[in-house]
């Protein structure tokens with residue numbers, strides 16, 4: 001997303017002017033991060049692992065393969081990546097409703113597995129940066145007190161918070177915390193997301209809207225717990241540009257070209273973020289409200305907006321089976337209205353239709 005006042009207003013409201021300098025520097029930092037990553041992957045050495053680094057990395061992974069149960073303190077607990085869920089899903093989860101395990105379309109299972117595998121490789125690559133790039137490695141993993149890379153389980157924290165008179169907990173487990181060689185006092189949160197939609201689509205979405213709202217909520221939760229307010233959400237397209245330029249290839253439609261002006265489209269983007277106090281308060285307000293709904297013990301009232309979050313929800317059948325007649329009638333009426341309006345077939349309509357079509 002290019003820096004302009006509209007974009008900054010969406011993210012930061014009235015403080016946009018004072019944040020302009022921060023975001024401008026942030027864009028520069030994101031460029032430096034990408035330059036470092038590109039320098040690494042351009043090097044033939046990136047295909048080889050250093051045995052000492054790889055052993056340390058995998059040993060750390062092995063050390064953390066264990067179950068560490070949360071303390072049983074009765075507090076509603078939000079995972080950082082689960083801070084964008086609908087009120088009802090949070091309620092069902094905390095009411096210990098049985099998770100629905102239904103078979104999925106096989107390619108989705110393969111896609112999830114690709115995402116998990118690639119983050120592990122990327123972390124191992126970042127662990128190699130200093131050795132391969134020397135002084136040019138300005139972003140490297142911080143280390144914990146016992147020498148672990150500051151990633152995942154080594155950085156897992158569950159913090160109990162009281163906000164608006166409600167107590168709840170947030171757990172965080174970031175993809176990494178980065179040191180910055182040009183200013184040793186600064187740390188950066190690093191979150192990584194793979195995209196399967198295609199390199200053209202990924203760039204289009206990031207240029208138009210910046211980092212995803214749910215990803216920003218995730219790093220806001222991490223910022224609250226760690227007190228680190230800046231970092232990068234890094235997106236990598238699993239679909240890569242054509243190996244050689246496709247600009248002249250007539251068989252590739254204009255909108256599907258993966259090269260432009262002699263260069264491949266970026267398949268790897270770093271979106272700098274800076275989390276303000278207002279963003280933290282807005283998230284905490286929302287989590288406190290959801291926690292209170294759980295403590296009050298009443299299933300939250302269903303609304304149309306919630307159906308935008310059903311994609312990965314494991315309580316679909318239960319949710320639908322617990323609708324009141326009035327809620328179901330309302331949803332059906334809204335769907336009919338949408339179907340006969342210019343909203344027909346658009347995202348909101350499709351979400352609602354999918355929800356209503358789910359079997360109970």
Ligand code: SF4
Nearest residue numbers: 086089309310313319
């Ligand atoms: S099915 Fe949709 S509306 Fe129901 S709990 Fe899940 S996300 Fe919420």
